[in-house]
Amino acid sequence: MGRPHVLVIPYPAQGHVLPLMSFSHYLAKQGIQITFINTEFNHNRIINSLSKSSYQDYVGHWINLVSIPDGLEDSPEERNIPGKLSESVLRFIPNKVEQLIERMIAESSGTIISCVVADQSLGWAIEVAAKFGISRAAFCPAAAASMVLGFSIQKLIDDGLIDSEGSPRVNKTIQLSPGMPKMETEKFVWVCLKNKESQKNIFQLMLQNNKSIESTDWLLCNSVYELETAAFGLGSQILPIGPIAWAHSLKEESTSLGSFLPQDRDCLDWLDRQISGSVIYVAFGSFGVMGNAQLEELAIGLELTKRPVLWVTGSWDQRKPPIKLGSDQVKVVRWAPQREVLSYGAIGCFVSHCGWNSTLEGAQNGIPFLCMPYFADQFINKAYICDVWKIGLEFERDERGVVPGLEVKKKIDEIMRDDGNYKKRAMKVKDIVMKSVAKDGISYENLNKFVNWIKSQVN
Known part of the structure; x- marks a missing residue:
C-alpha cells in the first residue's frame, strides 16, 4: 500500500499559512506525505526567515514546500496597492494551481494525490480538485461564526441588509442566532477592508466558496466546539479540529515554519x-x-x-x-x-x-x-x-x-x-x-477521523 499524499493550498497571507502549516505537520506526523503550495513571494519569505538550522530540520522528509507565481511584482509598492492580492487570488492563482496539479499527475503516470486540503476561502481550489477526480477537504483558519456569516449572504440580501455586491443597505447590529456574537452590518468580514476593490473581490470569493463547499468531502475549522456551540449548531457540516497549533509541541523547531x-x-x-x-x-x-x-x-x-x-x-x-x-x-x-x-x-x-x-x-x-x-x-x-x-x-x-x-x-x-x-x-x-484537544475531546476525535479517512483513500 502506498503512502497517502495531501496537497495543501493556503490563502497567501500569514494568518492563513501558519494554521495550515501546523495542520500539515500534524498530518505528516501521522505518516502522510504533504506538498505545501505557497506563492513564490511567500515561499521566499518563509525560507529566508528560518534560523541557523537547515530547511530540512524544519520540514523533515514528509513536507515538500513548492511555489507558484502570483502575477504581482516583488516591490512593496505593487504589493501594498489595495485589492491587488485579492484580485490575484481570484483571477491569476487558480490557473497556476491547476497547471501544477496537471504537471504532478503527468510526471507520476497517474493521480498520486490522495486529497487536496484547500483554505476554505479558496473555493476554486476545491473545484480544481473535483475536476481531476481528487478527494477534497476545505480548512477554515477563522472562527466558525465567520464561515456561518458567509453562508448567510443570500439571506442577508433577501432581508435587505446588504445589496448584491455586499454593501450594507442599513447600519444595523444583527445576531445570526442566540449565543452567537453580535455583528454590525458596517463591519461584516468583507465590508471593513477599507478598500472597495478588495471588498468586491473578497465578496466574490465568498459567493464562489458557498457553491464550491457543497462538493467538498470535509469542512474542517480551526476552532473549538464548546467555544462556538451556537455557530456549529447553524453550520452542522463544519467539523471543529482546533486549535490545530496544539497538535505539535512548542519544543519542536517546526513551530516557526510558515512564519x-x-x-x-x-x-x-x-x-x-x-x-x-x-x-x-x-x-x-x-x-x-x-x-x-x-x-x-x-x-x-x-x-x-x-x-x-x-x-x-x-x-x-x-x-x-x-x-x-x-x-x-x-x-x-x-x-x-x-x-x-x-x-x-x-x-x-x-x-x-x-x-x-x-x-x-x-x-x-x-x-x-x-x-x-x-x-x-x-x-x-x-x-x-x-x-x-x-x-x-x-x-x-x-x-x-x-x-x-x-x-x-x-x-x-x-x-x-x-x-x-x-x-x-x-x-x-x-x-x-485543552479538553477539546486531549484524548476523547471533540477536536481530537475529529482529527483522528480525518486522518483515518485520508489513509483509506490510498489504493
Missing part, C-alpha cells in the same frame, strides 16, 4: 526576568494597520501604566514605537514566537488586533485581552472575547477613530487589577480548549 519574518527569541530571556503576571504583551499581527497618531497614543498609554511591555511591531518595523519606559521595562521586537510568549507566566494581558490565531493562542493560555480590531473577522473575534466569553475589554475610540492614551491606561489598569474576574474566566476558557 514570514524571523522570530526574535531574545524576548523569551527578557520574559524570564519579569514578575509573574506583570507584562503587557502588545502584538497586532503581520499587517501594518496602525496610523502614526494611534501609535503615539498607544505608547503614551503604555508609559502611563508604568508596567513592563513586550511590543511586537510586525510588518511596520520601520516605525519603532515611540515608547520611553526604562530600558529593562520595555522590549520591542519585530516578530516573536507568540505561542511560546503567551505560555510564559509573566504575561498579564494581551493587547491585540483580535486575529483568530492570536485569539485562540491567548485563549488557550488563559490570557485576558484588550481589543483593538481593525478589519475582516477581527470584529467577530472581539465580540467573542468581550461579550460571549467575557475574557477581555474593548478600547473606546475618540472622534478621530483613535484610542487615546488615557483610555489605554484606564483599560489596562482595569484588566490587570481584575475586579471583573477576567483571569478566572480566561482560565476556564483554557480548560475548555
Whole structure:
C-alpha cells in the first residue's frame, strides 16, 4: 500500500499559512506525505526567515514546500496597492494551481494525490480538485461564526441588509442566532477592508466558496466546539479540529515554519526576568494597520501604566514605537514566537488586533485581552472575547477613530487589577480548549477521523 499524499493550498497571507502549516505537520506526523503550495513571494519569505538550522530540520522528509507565481511584482509598492492580492487570488492563482496539479499527475503516470486540503476561502481550489477526480477537504483558519456569516449572504440580501455586491443597505447590529456574537452590518468580514476593490473581490470569493463547499468531502475549522456551540449548531457540516497549533509541541523547531519574518527569541530571556503576571504583551499581527497618531497614543498609554511591555511591531518595523519606559521595562521586537510568549507566566494581558490565531493562542493560555480590531473577522473575534466569553475589554475610540492614551491606561489598569474576574474566566476558557484537544475531546476525535479517512483513500 502506498503512502497517502495531501496537497495543501493556503490563502497567501500569514494568518492563513501558519494554521495550515501546523495542520500539515500534524498530518505528516501521522505518516502522510504533504506538498505545501505557497506563492513564490511567500515561499521566499518563509525560507529566508528560518534560523541557523537547515530547511530540512524544519520540514523533515514528509513536507515538500513548492511555489507558484502570483502575477504581482516583488516591490512593496505593487504589493501594498489595495485589492491587488485579492484580485490575484481570484483571477491569476487558480490557473497556476491547476497547471501544477496537471504537471504532478503527468510526471507520476497517474493521480498520486490522495486529497487536496484547500483554505476554505479558496473555493476554486476545491473545484480544481473535483475536476481531476481528487478527494477534497476545505480548512477554515477563522472562527466558525465567520464561515456561518458567509453562508448567510443570500439571506442577508433577501432581508435587505446588504445589496448584491455586499454593501450594507442599513447600519444595523444583527445576531445570526442566540449565543452567537453580535455583528454590525458596517463591519461584516468583507465590508471593513477599507478598500472597495478588495471588498468586491473578497465578496466574490465568498459567493464562489458557498457553491464550491457543497462538493467538498470535509469542512474542517480551526476552532473549538464548546467555544462556538451556537455557530456549529447553524453550520452542522463544519467539523471543529482546533486549535490545530496544539497538535505539535512548542519544543519542536517546526513551530516557526510558515512564519514570514524571523522570530526574535531574545524576548523569551527578557520574559524570564519579569514578575509573574506583570507584562503587557502588545502584538497586532503581520499587517501594518496602525496610523502614526494611534501609535503615539498607544505608547503614551503604555508609559502611563508604568508596567513592563513586550511590543511586537510586525510588518511596520520601520516605525519603532515611540515608547520611553526604562530600558529593562520595555522590549520591542519585530516578530516573536507568540505561542511560546503567551505560555510564559509573566504575561498579564494581551493587547491585540483580535486575529483568530492570536485569539485562540491567548485563549488557550488563559490570557485576558484588550481589543483593538481593525478589519475582516477581527470584529467577530472581539465580540467573542468581550461579550460571549467575557475574557477581555474593548478600547473606546475618540472622534478621530483613535484610542487615546488615557483610555489605554484606564483599560489596562482595569484588566490587570481584575475586579471583573477576567483571569478566572480566561482560565476556564483554557480548560475548555485543552479538553477539546486531549484524548476523547471533540477536536481530537475529529482529527483522528480525518486522518483515518485520508489513509483509506490510498489504493
